[in-house]
Amino acid sequence: MHKKKLILFIVIAVALVGVWCLLSRDGRYGAKRAGEHLSVVTSGYVPYALAKEIGAEKIHLTMLVPPGTEPHHFEPTPGSVIAVNEADVFVYISPRVEPWVSDILKGLGSVRALEAGPSEKEEDPHVWMTPYGALSMAERIADALIKADPSNAAYYRENLKKFEKETELLHRDFAEGLKNCKSRAVVHVGHLAFGALAQAYGLELRSLSGTSHQGEHSVRKLADLIRFIRKNKVSAVFTEPFVSPELAQTVARETRVRVFPLYTVEEVGTEDFQSGKTYEGFMRQNLENLREGLQCPLR
Ligand SMILES: [Zn+2]
Secondary structure (H helix, E strand, O other), rough: OHHHHHHHHHHHHHHHHHHHHHHOHHHHOOOOOOOOOOEEEEEEHHHHHHHHHHHHHHHHEEEOOOOOOOOOOOOOHHHHHHHHHOOEEEOOOOOOOHHHOOHHHHOOOOOEEEEOOOOOOOOOOOOOHHHHHHHHHHHHHHHHHOOOOHHHHHHHHHHHHHHHHHHHHHHHHHHHHOOOOOOOEEEEEEOOOOOHHHHHHEEEEEEEOOOOOOOOOOOOHHHHHHHHHOOOOEEEEOOOOOOOOOHHHHHHHHOOOOOEEOOOOOOOOOOHHHHHOOHHHHHHHHHHHHHHHHOOOOO
């Protein structure tokens, strides 16, 4: 979609919301009524999965990026703008990860908007790829929910505490599980989403492209990766299940290595979305695949 067209869409959508509000002065479509669930809209699956942990039964949760859709270059529709304007809380990661959020933020009225993601100084903005990075996002989300809905503060705090316990266990299992590996080279045929994870657990990351999903898949870079695999006798490559699986297949064919998926949690398949796959669920699968690919026996 062209930028002009998008802006026009947003202007129309904001006008529609205005009319909508005028027509519903009884508050039917407006702010939260007593006894009603807090309405939370998230950009994509990372804040969705985390908000679900904290808000659980007390919030009505929806996300803008549909399941199976690439999150960095999503194009919001007028419906996205309306959904955000009707929410009590809008949680997104950061315009660094979701440039399209900036346009939505321009037209916001009284909605409480929370940027839950990384600070500017983070080199790899995919901070939730370490358990403690995800916890700090969950803490910010809990804060926002408590401010928007103080009557359920104890409930949100309790859920945050549970998530904290899960985080400790998850971190321990990553640290233990990746301690003794035959290889520490994570060759990733995808975008640079595992920098923080690699750094936290002492792995060496080689990614095909930069921190967003598009461009940069040059033939030269692919050839570099293949050379690296051969030279260092790497026995597995990791791929993003939703992004160019054929590229990973090409590398695997050339080098006869095995292919394992790594999940960024940014994207979620329809089935996983419907079954409510948790952040922890994705991360445990990542750990299992890393351990198999890098050959890390448990002692
Ligand atoms: Zn990403």
